[in-house]
Amino acid sequence: MTAVLEIAPFAILADLAYWQVTSIRAIAGLAAVLLVAGTLVYVHLFKLVSFMQSRLGPMEAGPYGSLQLLAETGKFLQKEDIIPRRADRFVFCTAPFVVLVSTFLLVVVLPAGPDAWFISNDLGIYLAMAVSSVSVIGILMAGWGSASKYSLIGGLRATGQLIAYELPLLLAVVGVVIQAETMNLQSIVLTQAEGEIFGWSGIGNPFILTQFLGFAIFMIALQAELTQTPFDMPVAESELVTGYMTEYSGLRFLLFFIGEFATAGVFSAIAAVLFLGGWYIPGLDAGSELFNVIGPLVLVGKVVLLSLLIFWFRFTFPRFREDQLQKLAWKYLIPLSLANIFVTAVLKVLW
Amino acid sequence: MSDLLVAQNVFFGLIAVVMLVSAVRCVTTRNVVHAALWLVLVFAGSAALFILLGSEFVAVTQVLVYIGAIIVLFLFGVMLTRASMGDDASVASEKRAMAALVAVLLAAVMGLALFDSFSDTRLVIDEPQRFGVVSDAIFSQYIVAFEAVSVLLLAALIGAIVIARKD
């Protein structure tokens, strides 16, 4: 069930020079990060939570409050930028850059159609995991550079949490890699599209079916990586104000906020690619040119679906305690994901 | 070919300058946290150099393990002992001359060893090295070393736990 990897440049893009293709990709990447993050904030954070709490949410700015986010951005742009005088200015100001750059590097591996991709790389998911781990340093920089007790404790907690849950996140992916025999995300999509379940190829073989445990571990670990409730101890507002973001005001605070939601979007997209078949929907031929157009939309649809899960958890569960957090990662998720890898590998080798 | 070579050399120059400056700042700064952060740039630079050499697996591993894990370990270690803001006068110790001497000697020995064994070797990189090549080497030629790594890591962890538990 190895996918035949035949990646040709997009028919229209084939004639363009590298810098032209890259400019198009850069614009697409910017849109992929910002539009998706904006959509998630509006659909989930503004509207979904409002309906869950029996209120309407923003209604004034634009139809059904859909322009609220622009209004918020305008507000944040005008806010005074206060840097604490004891803070380490350079470290304090660089931290948002590190976090956002890590997110932008993450989007680069995503395929959105048979020819619509940013880079086609053999290391795909491994590269994504590597660059996502850089954001930890940004958060530690923010926590330490603020020179505030809340920030430092929040930053340390956040880092401890991020590294503890990065392992289940990494290891949950391995099952998919074993099944697909590749780390290239495009090939993983094609493997799922061309796969079959006991000889029936009606819907391909989305790995959520065979790797359900991996999917569950991935989503739980993702929840913690994004520091969303129930894993929001680093920003626990009742104890630590907003953790490592306490001293950040105005736009710099918004930047962390954008980073959080953009990362949620990109990681949901990675989960969609790994477990839900990415840009592919059953019924069409995976090689069809049509997917270059509808592929991105399908992917965004799956992203909204998966992030719905994330935000549903966020608004449903109360916060864990710090000790329960570490216990869950080290005593349950990591052994479970290793067991998952072992079983998958045994089946792969013996079958 | 030549265009590519020029581009590679330009990028090598840029990366080398960044690495050199960061490395010097790393050892001359009086703030331990800053030193660790400068080290991030050095690691990033060496990852970029690996990319220029066509070995992407090593480059990505450099980012994942060194920037993503080792630096965090360093920073935790620093926060554990001494991570106050501003300059720390006690960092600049009086043993500087000795340290410089050791550094020069080490660089000389390592440089000489490298020069001695590889000075007449020409590295031709036409093709990037796929991760499969590295992986196949690990799981055939270096299988013993691979298993030994696990024991080494285990020993490091047990050592850390023994030190951490004062009771």
Next chain:
Amino acid sequence: MSEFLRTYLTVGIFGLLGAGFVGALLGVSRILRPSRPTLDKTENYESGVDPVGNMWSQANIRYYVFALLFVLFDVEAVFIFPWAARLETYGLFGLVEMSIFIFILLLGLFYAWRKGMLRWI
């Protein structure tokens, strides 16, 4: 080779794009926002009272042990990813080798567990 380097040039460009986006936003904001720092404004937040003592508080030793455990399993992940992608080639031999490797690392995890290092408090 040039195709390969271009792939990573794209990665680098995306990194610059991220930095450029942040820089552009901060630049626009610099034009729009007021800047009137006062002594009280630039004070650290400490629940509204004047901050007490040093800004730095010592981290718990547990963080260090967690970070070391993380390095341990991160290195494992480095080996396990290429192994997983090429498992078909290595077959049973690869499976056994990796099982030994993971088993030894799990010993470390269980040691930390038994010694109570995974317990917070």
